[in-house]
Amino acid sequence: MELEKGKISATHLIFSIGCFIQGSTLLSAFVISVTKQDTWFVVLTGFIISMGTIGIYIALAKMHPHKTIIQMFEAIFGTFIGKIFSILYIFYFLSLAGLNSRDVGNFVVGYIMPETPIIALLIMFVFICSWAVRSGIETMVSYSFLFVVISYIVIIFIFLLLIGEMNFNNFFPAFTLPAIKYVQGTHIVAAIPFSEIVVFLMIVPCLDNQKKVAESFLAGLLIGGITLLAVIIRDIATLGNMISFVTLPSYETVKLIDIAHIITRMEVLYAIELLVLQFFKVSILYYATVLGIAQVFNLRSYKPYILTVGIIIISLSIVVFDSPMENAFWGSTVAPVYSSIFQLLFPGVALITSLIRYIFKGIKVGQS
């Protein structure tokens, strides 16, 4: 059964993963509210920890080549239990798509157009995403390189404009918070931007050269990780102790750009970057949901479900939170635990089970 006939190259996968992680970097307030001026450290530890979880994904992909995570579960646990896991994953991808669309809506309504109904924005945003999903994976990922380049250019540009505002005393005193905060922060960083790339296990089967999975995942993680670190360092150095008060640190940072009252009001750069990256991220999650549904129910094509899922995403993103405060609370407390189930627990169980089956029963689960 070939649902997706598109083929993507390793380069495209690298930039897609990088772009996907970058989508979260702009909304870094979740972790900054926990670890304040030491967030840069948490980003590094989170990066190292998530290399472990990504190791699990790579091992799974190597043991089950040409299979999406949905098909893997059916191969490992049998049809019935496998389908239960698959449905849970579909829900996970769907909820992430909803949450990320909501982030876009919150941003536009909160900062740019406060009187616009959020549904008007979400319908347009998700509509464009659904168009991207309809065009297939090949089309979607071919934009990733462009988006990564755009966001790097924007980040470097903002960095240069803000050099005068930065004060590196803002990083001190370092390491003064209780140790548990660092654990929490590391967990948030590992769970929210980095390990969300579990969704790429839905896309790996399209990779033309299956031997390059490991390099692609790690290189993509590096692209995203560097961006996150640069953005966090810039925001801390610029905002200082204000960083734990503002709702969107990166946005306030960009607002501070003022060179001789001429080069100023650059926040539109941030808005463009945010919309472009979130578009990419939601499209990937959307695609994974639709493809997952088609695979679980053994359908011949996923295209008829695009609009339906799109409507579910819109409704979900409207009902999921009453307010951005609820969103922020969820993001820094519940989300890491919720995500860990899908990012670490289930893939871990799947990996161990398939190893056991491989060793004891000698069942051939694939060659790598």
Place this chain on the structure above:
Amino acid sequence: MNRSFTIFLKLIAVFMIIICLTGCWNRRELDSLSVLVGIGIDKTDEPQKVNVTAQIAIPSKIKTSGNKDESSSSAYWNIQYKAENVFTALRESTFSASRKLYIGQNPIVLFGEDLARDGVQKHIDFFLRDHEARLNEYIVIAKGKAGAILNVKPELEKLPGLNIEKLIDLHYATSKVISARLMDFVSSLASGTTSPVAPMIQVDGASENQKLSMSGTAVFKNDKLTGELDMVQTRGYLWVVDKVKGGLINTKTPNGVICLEILHSKSKMTAKKKEDGSFVIKIAINADINAGNQEEAYNLLLPENISYVENQASDTIKSEIKASLNKAWELKADIFGFGEAIKRKDYKKWESIKDDWDNIFPEIETELEVAVKLRGTGEINKFVQPEPEKREKNNGA
């Protein structure tokens, strides 16, 4: 579904999106906005109310060309409203202003002196929270009423608000005026120990020839105005926090007074821990100066004279810093961020002393290290006078 029908559906979708994108709910055109160029906030007789003066620019009158009659009328309109808080007052101004106020371009927020003594934080909150307001508005404290300051019509600029902004932007010319952005002010408030500071402005002259002038620095304790620094103390403060960008130093030499211009300076403040556990704040300043004006002949080409002038200048700088330190100690207001320096140095110790910081701060030891370098004598290298041998000849004749 045939091909042309698909294309037709796609076209409909595209047009639907285009139609949605043309107009958004928050469309704001210049003809429906009144752009704020200054906000003044004053205390009123009623305890729970503030008097807000909003200065609105009138774009059609800002044009420089045009006939003479138009230029005589002012290009701004000050609208005053009394309400429970700033936000309410700005909103309720729509009772008499036909356009909604737009705060995104507002350069300054003026607080009246009386209001500042009662605390400004509850009035600042709105400027941080509003999505249009920016963190780089200037905070200014008015001597007297803020509304009166905004009424003084400037000579060089069309709008009083922008005039005040430019006065503050020029702080580098003397370094006797500070600039305090909302961001700096709030950042000090958030630190808990650093006292916020803001420039003060006053009206000079009688009713016909009124002009505005910057005058010293307002010092806050938490969010309440407690005292002020004069111009000399202000520069002392700026030396410590590394914000001196220019200015003049008048120094006595054996032959008359010499006026030196500060080219640039760099200062570094660090906390050092002594053996007995107390802290010393070390302030190291490097300044480059240039000879700007000489009243009598004093040869600046001789090395011993150069070092004499440099020492004199560094003494002046030290005395300015001491003046500001003494004033801050007297007010018990840590305007310099010594507390933050100690916090960076030794966080554990800081945690134990921070509650008592108000009492420790006035007793804290400081170490001043000022190194001044004379970098030039300007376009002439000597005081203009007849050469010495000629002068002797003239005297002899």
